[in-house]
Amino acid sequence: MQEKWPEGLPVAQVRIARPTDKLPEVERFYCQGLGLRKLGGFENHKGYDGIMLGLPGFPYHLEFTQHPHGSPCPAPSKDNLLVLYVPDAQRINRVAERLAHMGYPEVEPENQYWKDKGATTIEDPDGWRLVLMPTAGIG
Template sequence: MKEEQWPAELPVAQVRVARPTDKLPEVERFYCEGLGLKRLGSFEKHSGYDGVMLGLPGFAYHLEFTQHEHGSPCPAPSADNLLVLYIPDRQSINKIVQRLARLGYPEAEPENPYWKEKGAVTIADPDGWRLVLMPSAGIG
């Protein structure tokens, strides 16, 4: 099977999703200690901002969280704004869910019943943004 490439008219080398928070240490703990991402980089006092980049070493997909010294309120939008991770191994999902529960982040009821019907688990991060752990090897 031929591996797909980014189209020439969109030569993307990396994808990073960034958002502010007022709970930078808690968010980092949720995504690193709870979910299992790694801290790839960080910065402090850059024009009043501190931040961390989280992801998996060797992959060009990252999450960035920033916090401004005067506050970075970023209320979660609706309960249906999601970060969905497709994980083919149910046992791995269960371990992640248990780690997050031990950190104080229990399962949340998804707004869209599709996720529960497909066996996915939804958990709100410290800011209320939703993470979905979907038991699937592919996108569906």
């Protein structure tokens, strides 16, 4: 039985946002490398440039912003992860190979759980980690 969304929190969309000092590289990594789509963007909105990435028709988005006087943007730790669950290892391998060819090879995860479950960990241009987890490894 699938639970309904809580009535006290009527969320229509989820967007995860973070700054970057490398907006063009981040866009290339997540769009050309991973396969997300650029859903929108903006330039010089109160000094900020940004892009929204995701999959058309789905209410889950990533937003990346850049400001010339913004805070430094290194990743806080090797365990700050964006985990995407992918149906099969073959698809994960294709994405990982494409990213490696672009200069983003697989890295050793901080938490061995991910490797033990067959996941692939890759650092984006800012050092934030993306985990591609096979759905067969859920549990």
